[in-house]
Amino acid sequence: MTIDSDHPAPKDAATTDRPVRRLGLATPGDAELIRVLPVEAxxxxxxxGIGYAVMMATPADLEDYALGFALAEGLVDTPAQLNRVDAHxxxxxxxxxxxxxxxxxxxxxxxxRRRVGESSCGLCGIENIEEVLRPLPPVTARLEVGRAAIAxxxxALTAHQPLGRAxxxxxAAAFCAPTGDILCVREDVGRHNALDKLIGALAWAGTDPATGFILLSARCSYELVEKTVRAGCSLLVTISAPTSLAADRAAAAGLTLVSLARTDSALLVSGALD
Incomplete structure (x- = not known):
């Protein structure tokens, strides 16, 4: 695979500075500030050569996003099937x-030609509800992860979120070792995009998602469950709560789903955890 290097996303493409006014609400006093905002483009x-989708995303790690998007859409099964990425x-x-x-x-x-949706959830171009709810491939990986590792x-997640801190x-979407060590993180204004970038980064590196677990800072919608299952990961941890469909799909696929995760407590939504 080759990546166009003539027009790469600049290092500062992910953020922009904007003048704002901080308003005093509980106490009087305003202040003029420069606030760092994430770029949404x-x-x-x-x-x-054919238009496929227009996504709202942060223009950083676009090569990871390209592969993660292609994998999520089922356009490729391996990185070797993506010959070239041009980002302009x-x-x-x-x-x-x-x-x-x-x-x-x-x-x-x-x-x-058949595409009717606009979210990179692996369901685009589907024409009826039965296809949307088609069974996911069962999770076959088994991983020993303790509660202390999740905590x-x-x-550690905040320390790996430079865009989030700014x-x-x-x-943020993080890939974690069974010990809880964070191995890779990708960030984006879109939670789906962040996970696509992470999955793409792991695929480029030849890292099997079955060897660790995924931690997301976002609400757990069903698309995030779908992406995690299709990537072959057996444990998904999310900081916010899941939707009903996310919980149902995780249970049906055999994905262990832990949500509303905090350092002192969490909800086990599906699967088992020691």
Missing amino acids: PVSVEVC SIEGGWALRLWLAPERAALALERA AALA TGAVH
């Missing part, structure tokens, strides 16, 4: 162009 995803700054946003191996290109073009990962307005 339209990213046009093209696959083999364009008027009003970014263009992310994915070039697939010939054996995957025909599938991508057919999906693009350790939660306690802006207070982005989601």
Whole structure:
């Protein structure tokens, strides 16, 4: 796989400075400040020269996002099937162009023609509810993770969120060792995008998601369960609560789901944990 280096996202593309006024509410006194905001920009995803989606995302780690998006959509099964990624700054946003191996290109073009959705959840182009609720592949990985490991990962997460600390307005997706050590983190204004970036980064590195667990700073919607299961990870920990469909889908697939996770308590929604 090759990545276009002529127009890479600059290091500061993820944030921007904006003048704001801090208002005194409980006590009088205003102040003029410069606030760091996360960049939220339209990213046009093209696959083999065909427009596929326009996603709202933070233009950082776009090569990770490209692979994670392609894996989530079922456009590729392995990194080797993504031949090239071109990321270009364009008027009003970014263009992310994915070039697939010939054996995957025909599938991508057919999906693009049938596409009816706009979220990278692996369900785009689906035309009825039965297909949306089709069974997920069962989770076969088994991982020994203790409660202390989850607490350790939660306690360490903030230190791995530079965008989050600077802006207070982005989601984080972290891959953690069974000991709770955080091995990789990706951030984005979109919780789905953050997880796509993380899965893409793991795939580029050749790291099997089955060897650790995923920790998310976001509300646990069903799309995040779907992405985690399809990635082959057996344990998902989320700081916020799950939706009913997320809980049902996790249980049906055999995914261990821990939500409302804090350093001192958590909810075991599905599966088992020592």
